[in-house]
Amino acid sequence: MKILITGANTGIGFSTAEQLVKQGQHVILACRNPQKAQAAQDKLRALDQGQVDLVSLDLNSLENTRKAADEIANRYGSLDVLINNAGLFSKTKQLTQNGFEQQFGVNYLGHFLLTHKLIPVLQQAPKARIIHLASIAHWAGSIKPNKFRAEGFYNPLFYYGQSKLANLLFSNALAEQMADSTISNNALHPGGVASDIYRDLPKPIYEVMKIGLVPTSVPAKLITQMAIGDEWENRNGDYVSAHMPDWRSPHAKNQQLARDLYAQSMSLVEKYL
Ligand SMILES: NC(=O)c1ccc[n+]([C@@H]2O[C@H](COP(=O)([O-])OP(=O)(O)OC[C@H]3O[C@@H](n4cnc5c(N)ncnc54)[C@H](OP(=O)(O)O)[C@@H]3O)[C@@H](O)[C@H]2O)c1
Incomplete structure (x- = not known):
């Protein structure tokens, strides 16, 4: 099977x-x-198993993301699994090349565009799966369109939470829209995982936190099952956790919110489709 993973050079990916x-x-x-x-x-090639290719993708730019998706379509023609994994936590206010708050832009909106550009490629496979990396941190966010461009006071945790809630709502919206198609959509919280995502935290805080974190192999096992396991063949619209409770926040259960965000996002990326 051909499986594309964003942000796969390190960490969970x-x-x-x-x-x-x-x-x-x-x-x-x-x-x-x-x-x-x-x-x-x-x-990965040193393992001498499977096949490993590279594609250049910078989700910080919608133009770059569009080009990467076109390259993927041209090179591969079909894809069986798309794993929307890349992500970051920014403790200071930063904007993407298109002027969006960076966590919203990279973690969510770039993946929104990439996914839409790749749906025709995923439709070429007999059955395809899209996996969205969300987080329990979605509880810390809500969807505030007037904050997509980081206006006003910057609370990093709110913005990370907004981006991860958006990942989960995107999975829910696509799962509903594509319920009768050959493509499934599911989301997960990988657990608290020791990775570079915490690189901006003060070292002493990270050292204490690390005690409760699991290695990247734990969520990787779950994602591998979601990607190729028979038990995931007929699942659609689920949200699971590799390590901690998989409770959805009230916002994450709100299907109208998912539809509204979907429509707003479509208009934000329209000219890159
Ligand atoms: N670790 C946790 O505890 C945790 C908990 C809940 C959810 N998650 C989610 O799990 C996913 C993976 O996180 P991780 O812990 O494995 O983090 P990580 O080790 O920091 O890996 C993140 C990956 O995303 C890539 N990335 C960042 N910005 C990008 C951009 N503009 N374009 C393309 N790729 C970009 C990074 O590339 P570089 O190496 O070049 O920076 C890296 O490959 C994220 O979506 C994160 O939100 C993680």
């Missing part, structure tokens, strides 16, 4: 790629940093 390659799958690593991407590909 890399670990997932490793488990899939060990099972003989064809994995495409979609990464922004060429040196880190090359190092990841070299490590």
Whole structure:
């Protein structure tokens, strides 16, 4: 199977790629940093199993994301699984190249565009799966269109929460729209996982936090099952957790909110489709 993973050079994405390659799958690593991407590909190729390709993808730019999706479509023609994994936590206010708050722009809106551009490619497979990396942190967010561009006071946790809630609502909206199609959509919380995502935290705080974190191999195992496991063949619109409770917040259960966000996002990326 051909499986594309965004942000696969490190962390949960890399670990997932490793488990899939060990099972003989064809994995495409979609990464922004060429040196880190090359190092990841070299490590995975050294396993001498499956197939490992690289695609350049920077979700910080809708133009770059559009080009990456076109390249993927041209190179592969069909895809069996799309794993929307790339993500970051920004503790200071930063904007994407298109002027969106960075966590909303990279974690969510870039993936929204990428996914839409790749739906025709996923439709070429007999059955396809889209997996969305959300988070229990979605409880900390709500959807505030007047904050998509980070106006006013910057609360990093709210913005990370908004982006992860948006990931989960996107999964729910697509699951509803595509219920009768060949493509399924499911989301997960990977648990509290030791990875570079916490790179901006003060070191002493991270050292204490790390005690409660699980290794990347834990969510990678769940994502691998969601991607290729028979038990996930007929699941659609689910939200599960690798390590902690999988409770959805009231916002995350609100299907009208999912539809509204979907319509707003479509108009934000329209000219790149
Ligand atoms: N770790 C946790 O406890 C935790 C908990 C809940 C949810 N999650 C979610 O799990 C996913 C993976 O996180 P992780 O913990 O594995 O983090 P990570 O180790 O920091 O990996 C994140 C990946 O995303 C990539 N990325 C960041 N910005 C990008 C951009 N503009 N374009 C393309 N790729 C970009 C990074 O590339 P670089 O290496 O070049 O920076 C890296 O490959 C994220 O969606 C995160 O929100 C993580």
